[in-house]
Amino acid sequence: MRMMKSKHRVWAALLLLAPLTATADEPAAKPTAEAPFGLPQRQQWTTSRITGSPEPPQPYTVERVFPELSFENPVELTPAPGSDRLFLLELHGKIYSFPNRDDVEKPDLVVDLHKTLTKAGNFYGLEFHPDFEQNRYCYVCYVIGSNIPDGSHVSRFTVSDTDPPTIDPASEKPIITWPSGGHNGGCLKFGHDGYLYVSTGDGTGPNPPDILKTGQDISDLLSSVLRIDVDQAAEGKGYAIPADNPFVDIEDARPEIWAYGFRNPWKMNFDTRSGRLWMGDVGWELWEMVYHVRRGGNYGWSAVEGPQPIHTSVDRGPSPISPPTVAHPHSESASITGGHVYHGTRLGELSGKYLYGDFETGKMWAVGYDGERVTSQEEIADTTLKLVCFGTDHASEFYVVGYTPGEIYRLIPNPAARSPVEFPHKLSETGLLHSVADHIPAEGVIPYSINAEAWADGATAQRYVAIPGDGTVTTKSSPWVFPKDSVLAKTISLDMQPGSDNGRRRIETQILHYDGSAWQGYSYRWNPEQTDATLVAAEGVDVPLDIQDPTAPGGHRQQTWHFSSRTECMRCHNPWAGNALAFNAPQLNRQHHYEAAADNQLRSFAHVDLLDQDLSEPTDKPVLVNPHDPAADQNLRARSYLHTNCAHCHRMHAGSSVLSKMQYDLELPKTTMLNERPSQGTFSIPTARVIAPGDPYRSVLWYRMSKLGRGRMPHIGSTMVDDAGVELIYDWISQLPATTDSESPATATDNLLAAVNNSDATTDQQAVAVTQLLSTTTGALRALRAVQQSSLDETVRRNIIEQALAHSDSQVRDLFERFLPEEQRVKRLGSIIKPEQILALKGDANRGRMLFEKNASVTCRNCHRIDKTGEMLGPDLRKVAQKKTAAQLLEGMLSPSTKIEPEFATFLIETIKGRVFTGIVVSKTDSEIVLKDASLKETRVPVEQVELMEQQTTSLMPDLLLRDMTAQEVADLLAYFTSLK
Structure with missing residues (x-):
């Protein structure tokens, strides 16, 4: 009873924290009617030259075929053997056929199945038997409702041998x-x-993902491709099981399954020549997948979403997970539609390529494939269609079907592909600025400010909105609708001489452009003379900057500025977050100092018809606040910080691989953060939660914000730790009402920290205490906070940092990497180690053998054995060259977590007492689990003491194996390994 009352009090306290009602640091109150407007009148923006795209037009576009035909929600288009007709299935059960002629005037109704199958809801699939000319069979897939045990049906129907045909x-x-x-x-x-x-x-449905936990379960028919013999019938069934199906001999497996691990496999097709099965699988939050589906294949859902781990603790299926053949991030695709391998003659340059598209964006791609790997991939068309399916005819010509409008199209070469690109490549050519050098906006380009700025590595921003002519933004819809060629611009400046009045320098101007159908993001890099800026290439660029910082060694430090790729821009500025992230009422509802007067921006924008209504009136919709305004409520500050820095991805469908939602106006208990176990790893923090109310040290959110390297948050838009933001979130989590009586794992580290800082302790005693403190992630977090708070003796502080930076565990090392000058930090894959350069070197196998057997800096033998040298934690390498090429071996050394063999997967065990162990499973019985860690130590854990056992996404093999080796040494080691056949 006491526990129930305690829970009720906690819940009530959390509800009180939920609403955001405070004002911004600039009052947003409604002025009196007599108050002057900040913008007395609107000057039209007439100088714009931002239109189109800097990229050349796509090589193909679509043109309508069968122009007299239109359909309601088509879902399948297919030919029938022996017929010149094409057959089309609509979502609600009508099947039509029509002659394959451009001049056909109307389709012929084959059947309206919804009239007779009165319980049927939606219809999805239509296919004709290979012997259709003899047996006249076709097959239809339909559903009779949701959450019904036998609600999805495949039925056979007979087609009349008449013209036109009927069913x-x-x-x-x-x-x-x-x-x-x-x-x-x-x-x-x-x-x-x-x-x-x-x-x-x-x-x-979409959320929570895979609620039935069926993706990796082959004991049911869900999340699979089934393979059945419809020409035979086993007892009690309408089909038989082919004897060579992959799981026919596995106990409890459904023998119908051919492959599994799919989320929503919408369309699949066989290559008519090679027989390969191609599929488009609709993704969840981050990725859209295309698969070459093989016998017995496991395609990962919901352990993974394409290349991204999702449910790391889910029991895996009996076969290893295969990666997607192609994966599209949600910045370029949102609902993939599988297509066909093209073997027609009209588009010869696409012959043999797999053509597919996206339902939401209307984009299309072509992929070349040799049976094992992708040989080419290109975007070939950008349409305005909802690409619901594709079809071919008997000549293998390719058709594109739009769901809305319900019309049929074909690909044709794009006449505009040869047109010159006139998109401005200089900021001075955009028409945004009257004076570029002085950064004075052109007439009609209006400055604006926002309530909550995102962390941008210490930079500041100037913002402008530019709407062509007298265009108006429609705010009565959500998200707001902008006129074509509207632009939101942001110039980012950085203090190159902190503390100096004249050290600020413009680094980048970012432009968000609405082209009439979608938003696109571009970056312009300012020249050293500050006279102009140049359009950055689509893939982005990293530029090292020299900062004159008196606190840095030598008075200088390096800061690399990351100019985002255009894909990265749209990962944040995605449609689910509203694209124009900072141009909305919660951000704009504040005072702005115009030349004429200080005024509420929303009031002024409505006055000059930039917005279609005045939204400055108080509403139930709260405003954001400055996260670093000490006068504002702490809860509002923290929620505004998370919204501005994180919520564009951490919301439904917007690209986060976890369920946590961070919008500022969502009640805190509904954010799926409080007391939620992290789905992307616990970083070895006992009883870890996304947010553990009252306990930052168990809160993975705070850990991710505190670190550099893999898993850092936010991982787009900045590369440096925001110390003020970290402190804000620490304080906020600390004051949230705790919902558990368990002791924080940080409490156990307090004594260690006291021992570390004990002035009476010897140097050796302090060193031992530091080692113990840094032996856990929680201890490292406690040490980091003490270092940040300057509560330690300087010698002790330095010792902690030095030991942490040399630590073998990246979960500890990444917390302290910020204390290194940037140029001395770990150069992760792609930054300094270039595989192609190493592979181009000629290695010496004898030297490589000596490195493996004798060199202290080469640690491969600590886990791998060759003949009598080394240990047997990882795979034996005696015949490694039979399985792997030099390139594959190098990839495994550089990025060991990319592909982990199932028998060498790392598991985390958390006991009911909160102890955490990691290692490879040596043995597992009904009574005991035995783990072996990287030091070859075995740990035996009684099964009854196991609270959680979770497979990890990172390898036990360290990720910095090559950091102390030269390129030639690596080449020699590879030469030795590739000789082991």
């Missing part, structure tokens, strides 16, 4: 059923082997 609904013969839900799959295709392949989804 008698009474000819239905049920073939197979499976549970229905939000993700049903429902694509039907016959393979070259004559068997019917059926795609099924995970049977639920």
Whole structure:
């Protein structure tokens, strides 16, 4: 009873924290009607030259075929063997056919299945039997409702041998059923082997992901591609199981399964020549996937989403997870639609390539593939269609089907592809500025300010909105709708001489441009003379800057400025977050100092018809606050900080791989942060939570903000730790009402910290205490905070930093890397180690053998054995060259966590007493689990003491194996390994 009352008090306290009602640091109150407007009148922006794109037009566009035909929500287009007709299935059960002629005037109704199958809801798949000319069979997939055990159906129907053909609904013969839900799959295709392949989804909606935990479960038919023999029938079934299906002999497995681990496999097709099965699988938060599907393949859902781990603790299926053949980030794709390998003659340059597209963006791509790897990949078209499916005819010509409008198209060479690109490549050519050198905006370009700035590595920003002519932003829809060629611009400046009045320098001007159908992001890099800025290439660039900092060694420090790629720009400025992230009422509802008067921006914008209404009136929708305004409420400051820096990804569908939502106006208990176990790893923090109320040391959110390297947050938009932001979130989490009586793991480190800082202790005693303190992530966090608070003796502080920077565990090392000058920090893969340069060197196998056996800086033998040299924690390397090339071996050394063999996966065990162990599973029985860690120490954990056992996404193999080796030494080591056949 006491516990129940305690929980109720905590819940009530959390609800009190939820609403954001404070004002910004500049009062946003409504002025009186007589108050002067900051913008008395609107000057039109007439100098704009920002239109189109700096990229050349795509090589293809679409043109409508069968111009007299239109359909309502088409979902499948396919030919029938022996017929010149194309057949089209609509979502609500109508099937049409029509002659394959451009001048066809109307389609012929084959059947309206919804009239007779009154319980049926949506229809998804239509396929004709390979022997259709003899048996007249076709197959239809439909669902009769959600969350019904047999709600998804595949049935056979008979087609009349008439012109035009019809289907008698009474000819239905049920073939197979499976549970229905939000993700049903429902694509039907016959393979070259004559068997019917059926795609099924995970049977639920988008969130939470894979709630039925079926993705890796082969004991049901969900999340799979099924392969069945519809020409035979086992007892009690409408089909038979092919004897060579991959899981027929596995206990409790559904023998119908051909491959598994899919989320919502919407469309699949066989290459008519090679017989390869291609599929587009609709992703969750980060990725859209294309797969070459193989027998017995495991494609990862929901352990992973494409290349991104999701549920690290989920039990894996019986086969190793295969990566996607192609993965598109959500910055360029949102709902993938599988296509066809093209073998027509009209578009010869696309012959043999897999053509597919995206439902949401209308983009299309072509991929070359040799059976093992992608040989080419290019975007070929950017349409305005909702690409719901693709079709081919008997000549293998390719058709594009739009869901809205419900019309059929084909690809044609783009006439505009040869047109010159006139997009401005200099800031001075954009028409945004009257004087570029003086940074004076052109007439009609209006400065604005916002309530909560994001952390940008210490930089400041000047912002401008530019709407062509007398255009108006429509605010009555969400998100706001902007006129074509609207621009939001931000010039970023950095203090090159901190403390100096004249050390500020413009680094970058970012432009967000609405091209009439989508927003695009561009960066312009300012020249040293500060007279102009040049458009940065699409892939972005890193530029080292020299900062005159008297606190740095020699009075200088290096800071690398990252100019984001255009893909990175759109990962943040995504449609789910509203694209124009800072141009909205919660950010703009504040006073701005104009030349005429200080005025509420929303009031002034409405007065000059920049906005279609005045939104400055107080509403239930709160404003954001300056996170670093000490006069503002701490809860509002923290929520505003998370919203501005994180919520563009951490919201539904916007690109985060976790369920935590960080919008400022979402009630805190609904953010899926409080007391939620992290789905992307705990970093070895006992009883870790995304946010552990009252305990920052168990809060992975705070840990991620405190570190550099992999897993840092925010990972886009900045590269440096925001000390003020880290302190803000620490204080905020600390004051949240605790919801557990368990002792914080940080409490156990307090004594160690006291021992470290004990002036009476000997140097050796202090060193031992530092080692113990840094032996856990929690201890390292406690040490970091003490270092940051300057509560330690300087010698002790220096010793902690030095030991931490030399630590073998990156979870500890990454917390302290900020104390190194940037040029001395770990240069991660792609920054300094160039694989192609190492592979180009000629190695000496004898020298490589001596390195492996004798050199102290080469630690491979600590875990691997060759003959009698080394240990057996990892794979034996005696015959490694039979399985791996030099390039694959080098990749494994540089990035060991990219691909981990299942038998060498690292597991984390957390006991009911909060102890954490990691290592490779040596043995596992009903009573005991034995782990072996990187030091070869074995730990035995009784099964009854295990609170959690979770497979990790990182390898036990260290990630900095090559940091102390020369390129030639690495080449020699590779030569030795590749000789081991």
